[in-house]
Amino acid sequence: MIITTIRHGVVTLLLLMLCSPVAVVAAEEIEDSLEDVEQVVVPEIYRRDVKAPKIDARDFEVTAYVGILNMEDFGGNAVGGLRLAYHITEDFFMEAGFGASEINDDSFRQFGLNVFPSSQESLTYYDLMVGYNVLPGEFFWGENYSIPSALYISAGAGSMTFVDEDFFSANFGFGVRALITQAISVHIDLRDRVIFDSAILGDEKITNNLEFTIGLGVFF
Amino acid sequence: MDLRSVVRLIQPAIFLLLIFFTHVSAVNAAEDQYLRVQVTEPYLEMYTGPGRGFPRFNSVERGEWVEVISRRTDWFEVRTRKGKKGWVKRAELEKTRSMTGSQLVFGGRGDGDFLGRRIELGFVAGVLEDDPLIGLRAAWYLTDGIALEGAFSHVPGEFSRSFIYSANLMMQPYPEWKYSPYVSLGAGTIENEPKGTLIGVPDTDATVWSAAVGVRRQISGKFMFRLEVRDHQALVNSFNNQNLLEITAGVSFFY
Incomplete structure (x- = not known):
């Protein structure tokens, strides 16, 4: 009895094994014949090319500024310049700036000392800064208007050039940015351009050169 | 120069500006579709x-x-x-x-993803031997781990000013690591201008080869901090190589 059952089982198994390739071949034949039949009804649907409109991103900001640069030991002079900023996140931005001013040694010339070849020498500088918006918020104008604003701190490095000499400067500063419209900003900035090895007056010393500026920026 | 000749000179510029403004307004009109x-x-x-x-x-x-x-x-x-x-x-x-029912992912500009970015722009500051150094760096990523970098450095030294221009090949084997190390090989030139007060010292230009190791760390989104030590070999003349060690720290962002 048991032996018969086993025998039946083995036979069934063998049959199954033999049939399975046949079944696969049969299925393939059906598929092949289906491919030969042409599609009777061709649906008249045209693919719509949906292209998402580009979103206008305004993370770059160019600022023109004017103000006063006070060079230690030499006094203050008007300064003007341009800054290009990229706002990386809502907190951080990076900024490259270039400015021009003058430096004069009139206070020394009063006593007959000529520090520079001429009393008024041109001065240029550039700086590379990183900024952080510490206090973002709003200014309110009356009852109806609010102006997005931020108080930011910044730090970086740069170089000042005057009388054919380059001076490395470490820069620290803070400022306020107010967005008058979505694209136009107003800046008030205070920066210290620290020169570590200023040997203009003989001995090397650290000088703090303070700059106060107001600027008008455009986001694009 | 009288006014007429000035106008004549700037005529092509005005013409170009007109074309530009027409183009801009046409583009803006097309972009009213949000x-x-x-x-x-x-x-x-x-x-x-x-x-x-x-x-x-x-x-x-x-x-x-x-x-x-x-x-x-x-x-x-x-x-x-x-x-x-x-x-x-x-x-x-x-x-x-x-509108097509698909979920949106706002990549491209402003993407917070660290990987898959292609252009990195950054500032560095540090020292070259005993002199301070300020630099700009721009890298183009061929893959997440390999990049070509253009480097410009300004060295406002005590006796001279130098500029280094260099093209670097950067390899970052583990871009997904929190502190991702990298190695870099560079070639370029160094230009050295002695200060005006030093008379009779000529300007010198030399070819530089460099090798560097560094590490990157993501600060926030696509904003990064980087630290690098680079050894420059300046081929000053056929008898002499000058070894210059550069150590810099910097920040950069993926664009």
């Missing part, structure tokens, strides 16, 4: 400004459509059907659905 998205979460919250500190003043209900007008860092300005304008966080906007 991206429309449907809210799928229970609410989409609108802020008065592009920052987390601004107050929430409106919420859009599920099923409603809004138009995406502009973007500032990770914030998007949207307009409701009733014409209300406000700002929405990127993460929230990505939970909405487009």
Whole structure:
């Protein structure tokens, strides 16, 4: 009895094994014949090319500024310049700036000392800064208007050039940015351009050169 | 120079500006079509400004459509059907659905993803031997781990000013690591101008080869900090190589 059952089982198994390739071949034949039949009804649907409109991103900001640069030991002079900023996140931005001013040694010339070849020498500088918006918020104008604003701190490095000499400067500063419209900003900035090895007056010393500026920026 | 000749000189410029403005206004007219998205979460919250500190003043209900007008860092300005304008966080906007029913991912500019970016721009500051150094770096990523970098450095030294221009090949074997190390090989030139007060010292230009090791660390989103030690070999003349060690720290961002 048991032996018969086993025998039946083995036979069934063998049959199954033999049939399975046949079944696969049969299925393939059906598929092949289906491919030969042409599609009777061709649906008249045209693919719509949906292209998402580009979103206008305004993370770059160019600022023109004017103000006063006070060079230690030499006094203050008007300064003007341009800054290009990229706002990386809502907190951080990076900024490259270039400015021009003058430096004069009139206070020394009063006593007959000529520090520079001429009393008024041109001065240029550039700086590379990183900024952080510490206090973002709003200014309110009356009852109806609010102006997005931020108080930011910044730090970086740069170089000042005057009388054919380059001076490395470490820069620290803070400022306020107010967005008058979505694209136009107003800046008030205070920066210290620290020169570590200023040997203009003989001995090397650290000088703090303070700059106060107001600027008008455009986001694009 | 009289006024007429000035006008004649700037005529081509005026013509070009006219073409440019016509082009710009045409493009702007075409861009009046904004991206429309449907809210799928229970609410989409609108802020008065592009920052987390601004107050929430409106919420859009599920099923409603809004138009995406502009973007500032990770914030998007949207307009409701009733014409209300406000700002929405990127993460929230990505939970909405487009007209084709697909979910949206706002890549490209402002993407927070560290990997898959192609252009890195940065500033560095440090020392070259005993002199300070300030530099600009721009890298183009061929893959996540290999990049070509252009480097420009200014060295306002005590006796001279130098400029280094270099092209570097950078390899970052583990871009996904929190502190991702890299090695870099570079070739370029160094230009040295002695200060005006030093008479009779000529300008010198030399070819430089360099090798560097460094590490990158993500600060926030696509904003990074990097630290690098680079050894320059300046081929001053056929008998002499000058060894210059550069140590820099810097920040950069993926664009």
